[in-house]
Amino acid sequence: MKEKRLFNIFGDDSLQHRQVVGGNVTNLFNLNNVKYTWANKLYRVMMENFWIPEKVSLFDDKRAYGELTEAERKAYDGILSFLVFLDSIQTNNLPHISNYITAPEINLILALQTYQEAVHSQSYAYIIESIIPTEKRNEIYDKWREDPILLERNQYIANIYQKFLDDKTEKNFARVLIANFLLEGIYFYNGFNFFYNLASRSLMIGTADEIKYINRDELVHCVIFSRMIKEIWNENPDFFDKDEVYKMFETAAEQEMAWSNHIIGEGVVGINKDTTEQYTKFITNQRLREIGLNPIYGGFDKTPYPHLEKIADTNGDGSVKGNFFEANVSSYNQSSAVEGWEEI
Numbered sequence: 023m024k025e026k027r028l029f030n031i032f033g034d035d036s037l038q039h040r041q042v043v044g045g046n047v048t049n050l051f052n053l054n055n056v057k058y059t060w061a062n063k064l065y066r067v068m069m070e071n072f073w074i075p076e077k078v079s080l081f082d083d084k085r086a087y088g089e090l091t092e093a094e095r096k097a098y099d100g101i102l103s104f105l106v107f108l109d110s111i112q113t114n115n116l117p118h119i120s121n122y123i124t125a126p127e128i129n130l131i132l133a134l135q136t137y138q139e140a141v142h143s144q145s146y147a148y149i150i151e152s153i154i155p156t157e158k159r160n161e162i163y164d165k166w167r168e169d170p171i172l173l174e175r176n177q178y179i180a181n182i183y184q185k186f187l188d189d190k191t192e193k194n195f196a197r198v199l200i201a202n203f204l205l206e207g208i209y210f211y212n213g214f215n216f217f218y219n220l221a222s223r224s225l226m227i228g229t230a231d232e233i234k235y236i237n238r239d240e241l242v243h244c245v246i247f248s249r250m251i252k253e254i255w256n257e258n259p260d261f262f263d264k265d266e267v268y269k270m271f272e273t274a275a276e277q278e279m280a281w282s283n284h285i286i287g288e289g290v291v292g293i294n295k296d297t298t299e300q301y302t303k304f305i306t307n308q309r310l311r312e313i314g315l316n317p318i319y320g321g322f323d324k325t326p327y328p329h330l331e332k333i334a335d336t337n338g339d340g341s342v343k344g345n346f347f348e349a350n351v352s353s354y355n356q357s358s359a360v361e362g363w364e365e366i
Contacts, residue, residue, distance in 0.1 A: 023190045025121045042253045043195070043261075045124030053127065060249055061127040068134045068242060073235050075145040080152040080228040087153050090225065093289025098226070099154070100172070100285035101213040102146060103165035105236075107176050108209060109142040112202075115183045119202065122195060123250075131246055138239045145232050153229070171284045175277055179205055196262045197270070199254070203247040204274040207309040210240050212282040212298060218330040219292050230333070237334055248312040255314070268318060275306040275319075297326040 026049065027033075033048035040047065040057045056062055090098060113136055120132040150159050166172045182201040186194040214237050221230035254261050282298045304325050307317030325331055 023122055023192055023195055025190075026124055040125055041257050042125050042128060042250055043122055044258070047124050047126060049126060049129075051126050051130060053130070056127040058125055058127050058249070058253065061125070061131050061246075064131050064242060064246060065127070065134065068131060068138070068239075071239065071242070073141070075141065075148045075232060075235075078228055078231045078235075080149065080232070083149075083226050083228040084153050086225050086227075090220075091289065093287060094220065094225075097216055097286045097290055098220075098229075099158070099162055100165060100169070101216055102150065102154075103162050103169075104172060104175065104281070104285075105210070105213060106143065106146050106163060107166065107172075108205060109139045109146070111176075111180060111183065112136075112205065113139040113143060115198075115202075118183070118187060119198060128246075128250065135243055135246060138243075142236050142239065145236060149229055149232060171281055175209075175281050178273070178277060179209075192261060193263070197266070199247065199251055200262070200267055200270050203244065203251060203309065203313070204270060206240055206243040206247060207312070208271075208274050208278055208302070208305055210237070211305055212278060212286070212301060214334065215301065215327050215330050216286060216290065216293065218327075218333045219290065222329060222333060223291070234334060244309070244312070248309075251313045264315070267313075267315065271306055271310060272318060275302050278302050292327075300326040 023043075026047075028049065030046065030048050032046070034046050035048055035050070035052060035055065037055065037057045039045065042058075053062065053065075087095070087098070116132055116136040116139065120129050120136075123129055123132065150162055154162060166176050179201055182194075182197050186198045214233055217226065217230045217233045220226040251262070279298055279302045282302070283295050286293050286298070288294050300322060303319035303322035307319055307322055310317050
């Protein structure tokens, strides 16, 4: 694959010739002339969802952190370590993906996604500095150095991204797009549910509020990549190897279960190996459907955490769930403060 030119004077911006990859556009943002109208809608959604991490108070969480059990603190610290990696690598890698996308309306939302990933990194820094004792903070950032399971998780996704940078083939780029969707669509969610679990027991409520902002950003990012993958597959039927896609999904699910069981274990009320397996396989099936593929895990059609799904719904109307884009995006409004914990 060849990286597109920054300004292509020989480009053709006509809609009938536009493609997600492999197109030949000038690279100018003419947002009155778009082929992928869903990208325009998502742009509006993402612009409305402006938020600042420090607007959420973490004052009470510092006290509550000391009241967590040893198992809960281990999970809290370890999940933060993994989340720091996920949003760090996304911030760095998304521009590399955008360099090969030849639909300006999609380039625009990828730029917004990159910004949002940077805000997420700021959020984790705010949480760590506000709650974690000074002497433990570097342990959060460096946990991958001493935890082989975390290192394996980090390396799997990073190696896929790096392989494309080293060898820019269509096959490697296809794997990058699937890996990105797996990261956005599977890797975050057992961790998110852990924080919601604590909040449902009136623990670390400020952290959970912060995670809710991140959660709804990530759901939009899932939509971006599911739409991109389906569009590319439709325009280039041989671009993705279906068997390879299924294999990557299965690997991601197995790693997610192994990591969650390792870092959360059996010491957190309401979460165990069975619920982790049920939830991971449920959400893996859901993500496969979102890109037009059949699920791979029979019988895993519902979440074991319905009460936490209710907590994660920042609007209270179901509009930020897995099939978010099919809902009314106008209800996904600009953030000020997340409320609603009094109802739990």
